[in-house]
Amino acid sequence: MAEFWDGYLLPLVIIVAQILALVVVLLVAVAYLTLFERKVMAAMQLRRGPNVVGLFGLLQPLADGAKLFFKETVIPTGANRAVFLFAPMLTFILSLIAWAVIPVGEGMVISNINVGILYLFAISSLGVYGIIMSGWASNSRYPFLGALRSAAQMVSYEVSIGFVIVTVLLCVGSLNLTDIVMAQKNVWFFIPLFPMFVIFFISALAETNRHPFDLPEAEAELVAGYQTEYSSMPFALFFLGEYANMILMTGVCTVLFLGGWLPPFDIAPFNWIPGPLWFIAKVTLLLFVFVWVRATFPRYRYDQLMRLGWKVFLPFSLFWVALTAGVLVAFDWVPK
Amino acid sequence: MTVAALAFYLFAFVTIASGFMVIAARNPVHSVLFLILAFFNAAGLFVLLGAEFLAMILVIVYVGAVAVLFLFVVMMLDINFVELRQGFLQYLPIGGAIGIILLIELLLVLAGWVIEPATIAAARAPTVAGLSNTEALGNIIYTDYVYLFQAAGMVLLVAMIGAIVLTHRQREGVRKQRISEQVNRPIEDAVAIRKVEPGQGA
Numbered sequence: 130m131a132e133f134w135d136g137y138l139l140p141l142v143i144i145v146a147q148i149l150a151l152v153v154v155l156l157v158a159v160a161y162l163t164l165f166e167r168k169v170m171a172a173m174q175l176r177r178g179p180n181v182v183g184l185f186g187l188l189q190p191l192a193d194g195a196k197l198f199f200k201e202t203v204i205p206t207g208a209n210r211a212v213f214l215f216a217p218m219l220t221f222i223l224s225l226i227a228w229a230v231i232p233v234g235e236g237m238v239i240s241n242i243n244v245g246i247l248y249l250f251a252i253s254s255l256g257v258y259g260i261i262m263s264g265w266a267s268n269s270r271y272p273f274l275g276a277l278r279s280a281a282q283m284v285s286y287e288v289s290i291g292f293v294i295v296t297v298l299l300c301v302g303s304l305n306l307t308d309i310v311m312a313q314k315n316v317w318f319f320i321p322l323f324p325m326f327v328i329f330f331i332s333a334l335a336e337t338n339r340h341p342f343d344l345p346e347a348e349a350e351l352v353a354g355y356q357t358e359y360s361s362m363p364f365a366l367f368f369l370g371e372y373a374n375m376i377l378m379t380g381v382c383t384v385l386f387l388g389g390w391l392p393p394f395d396i397a398p399f400n401w402i403p404g405p406l407w408f409i410a411k412v413t414l415l416l417f418v419f420v421w422v423r424a425t426f427p428r429y430r431y432d433q434l435m436r437l438g439w440k441v442f443l444p445f446s447l448f449w450v451a452l453t454a455g456v457l458v459a460f461d462w463v464p465k
Numbered sequence: 466m467t468v469a470a471l472a473f474y475l476f477a478f479v480t481i482a483s484g485f486m487v488i489a490a491r492n493p494v495h496s497v498l499f500l501i502l503a504f505f506n507a508a509g510l511f512v513l514l515g516a517e518f519l520a521m522i523l524v525i526v527y528v529g530a531v532a533v534l535f536l537f538v539v540m541m542l543d544i545n546f547v548e549l550r551q552g553f554l555q556y557l558p559i560g561g562a563i564g565i566i567l568l569i570e571l572l573l574v575l576a577g578w579v580i581e582p583a584t585i586a587a588a589r590a591p592t593v594a595g596l597s598n599t600e601a602l603g604n605i606i607y608t609d610y611v612y613l614f615q616a617a618g619m620v621l622l623v624a625m626i627g628a629i630v631l632t633h634r635q636r637e638g639v640r641k642q643r644i645s646e647q648v649n650r651p652i653e654d655a656v657a658i659r660k661v662e663p664g665q666g667a
Binding site: 137209212242243244247248250251254255257258261262265273277280281284287304432433 | 501517522529537541597599642
């Protein structure tokens with residue numbers, strides 16, 4: 130009995146507790162990211178934003194959630210029910226399971242696997258299924274067009290994300306995310322690899338279907354794209370999944386380029402602050418830029434989007450991979 | 466140990482079941498979705514074998530890229546399900562005959578298959594201590610088999626160029642955006658300022 134407890138039950142209890150701790154924090158973060166976005170956009174557009182529900186509108190996300198929860202779930206008659214309901218669940222699940230390998234502090238990671246970055250890349254490349262399945266299962270024109278656009282868009286930008294990851298890996302010599310952060314002890318990678326940082330950030334915008342690349346749900350042309358036929362909780366799952374993906378991509382960007390949980394300088398006032406707080410601060414900064422971009426830029430046209438992905442980012446990131454590899458070999462800086 | 470065994474049977478069962486559903490599902494889109502499930506569970510089997518690099522590559526390449534394009538094409542096909550089922554009985558004998566022949570051939574091959582003892586011994590050899598399987602794989606591919614690896618890359622490149630040549634056609638009258646031209650256009654060409662008398666503009 131004791132063996133069973135130590136061997137199976139205790140690890141299970143610990144893992145479940147870790148997962149709950151992460152997911153609860155993440156969902157609260159997602160809820161308040163919506164408020165953050167509305168407040169920041171309002172400030173940029175000289176408005177007040179939500180300020181009625183609770184102090185400074187702080188209860189607004191809860192009110193929105195409760196409203197969605199009590200709405201009726203409408204499933205169109207022509208829809209393929211199983212796929213229609215599975216698609217939002219898939220989007221939501223994928224946005225959560227990727228967090229298993231993200232280190233938010235020294236040793237603070239649920240699963241420290243040694244192919245961590247490949248796992249993240251694999252999970253983020255699955256994200257397109259939620260959208261393409263919802264577009265097809267809705268059995269309606271606008272969602273289908275949105276899904277097709279999104280499939281092409283996400284596949285295109287994954288290619289350049291792949292090359293950005295390869296560049297970082299060349300400088301680290303490991304696929305483990307903790308190793309990637311520790312390799313940035315002296316200098317964060319966004320300084321030597323600044324162009325790749327920019328490419329990764331823009332590709333992350335495209336990958337999460339954010340402005341200015343939100344063509345899958347372009348409301349002026351496609352009503353709401355793949356979300357058109359969704360209501361109530363399925364819609365809420367899409368929404369949560371998208372925002373959790375935003376936080377995920379900014380988290381990955383932090384780990385790859387901004388030194389994860391490391392303080393900017395390893396001296397007195399900076400290293401008093403615990404690592405997770407640094408991580409949260411960096412993620413918040415990047416999320417602010419996400420919102421800033423949304424408030425600033427008009428939407429790309431579809432051919433411009435494809436041109437940027439295939440004719441600008443792909444050759445440039447390929448060139449940069451070769452350049453980084455060449456510099457590392459020439460100066461004998463290849464990590465052992 | 467039991468957890469690993471349970472996980473193995475779960476992955477193996479789902480792989481086989483979804484593989485069966487790929488050919489049994491009536492809707493082709495469901496077939497592709499089951500195919501994706503099969504890929505995913507095969508990746509799970511790789512993880513259980515300790516080949517996590519192969520597992521991730523399987524998910525990234527097959528599930529993340531190939532199957533997306535597959536699904537893309539199948540969704541856009543306009544398939545008439547009633548027409549698809551027509552003539553099922555008519556083609557059953559010849560289809561069944563081909564299936565049986567293939568089965569017999571497979572059985573003959575498998576019955577006479579002897580694995581060389583040296584290979585088994587090599588497969589049991591543990592990987593070099595302190596190397597993750599990503600590094601071990603990299604060492605083998607990029608040192609021992611680097612020319613074969615390059616040749617495989619060349620074959621893929623030729624296939625890609627071939628596909629582009631076959632499908633690319635020059636179309637007349639396509640309006641293309643040339644951003645450099647737009648940016649370099651002098652203001653005199655783009656804007657004309659005219660003074661128009663009231664009532665004279667046409």
